[in-house]
Amino acid sequence: MNPSTPHPSLPLPPGLLQAARQVREVVRRLPPQPPSFVAARLLDRVLLPRLDEHARRDLSARVVEVEVVELGLRVRLRLGERGFEVASDRETPVLRIRAQAQALWRLVRGEDDADRLFFERALVMEGDTEYGLILKNTLDAIGPLWR
Helix, strand or coil: CCCCCCCCCCCCCHHHHHHHHHHHHHHHHCCCHHHHHHHHHHHHHHCHHHCCHHHHHHHECCCEEEEEHHHCEEEEEEEECCEEEECCCCCCCCEEEEECHHHHHHHHCCCCCHHHHHHCCCEEEEECHHHHHHHHHHHHHHCCCCC
């Protein structure tokens, strides 16, 4: 499946599909800081307490960008000493993750696994493969973030 097209189980009428594309183009041009701030605070509550010192060290100080494709929404984060932080647009992400909202939601809830989504092309990861595997293995060991 092409992650830039709507999920086949969610067909939209042509007029609504066109409106969704226009909204996505507007959202895509907005700065990622506000949604990144919200994502950082959420991860501070649901993920940070579950990361041991080893995982925090392995994941810290690198920028990760996550894009929710159909919304054109991007968040750019880094794990700092006090928790998750917003990363600026000037910093190059070490890892980019792109997926439809539905795929990300299934992943966060533990209803699907990252390997399956990756091989089905529902989840696209670009960048530092080693860091991507560390992140994936850490999240797999923790289990679902949201039940």
